[in-house]
Amino acid sequence: MESIQGVTVSIGEAAKELGVSVDTVRRWTDAGKLKSVRAPSGHRRFYLADLKRLASRELKQLDERITINYARVSSHDQKQDLVRQVQVLESFSTVNGWQFETIQDLGSGLNYNKKGLKKLLKRIMQGDVGRLVLTHKDRLLRFGAELVFAMCEEFETEVVIVNKSTEELSFEQELATDMIELITVFSARLYGSRSKKNKKLIDGMTQAVKDVQ
Incomplete structure (x- = not known):
């Protein structure tokens, strides 16, 4: 017309x-x-x-908006994995010529109250983030990542997943990991994260998972 x-x-x-x-x-x-x-x-x-x-x-x-690399692990025992994630993300962003920042998080994928995640969501909603880069979808959240991706679409933030295949875990291993994270979260709320009861319950659950595997 x-x-x-x-x-x-x-x-x-x-x-x-x-x-x-x-x-x-x-x-x-x-x-x-x-x-x-x-x-x-x-x-x-x-x-x-x-x-x-x-x-x-x-x-x-x-083009002038920042690229944010987001890396997360569930526990202090996985610090080396966190280092590897950051290296992969920053190498990927550098090769593509993107100006980037890296946000690192330590906490369960079931926890929506992590410091780094809250910082990331705030930056997206402010319109500062042109691109979000992850090694795997589950590094963002174990469940509910699609809601964050919908938010990214609303604020014109591109989502780039470096490895789009699922992480090399069997169904049983993924289920066991989710169960341990669930128990860790709710046990910490029930007994306190540093209590002996909490440690005993988590240690017992972890050992039970190892025995099954």
């Missing part, structure tokens, strides 16, 4: 031109960031020239 001011396109075509979701186009329009006109049918139409100008500006802004 062409008007006196130039060619106009539908909201779907506008989203494609900008490389964002239709919901993002609606949000930008409602916020006054993007101009639209109403067609006789009542649908929104967008000037193609405006979209091209905005796309150029937005792409530049995205």
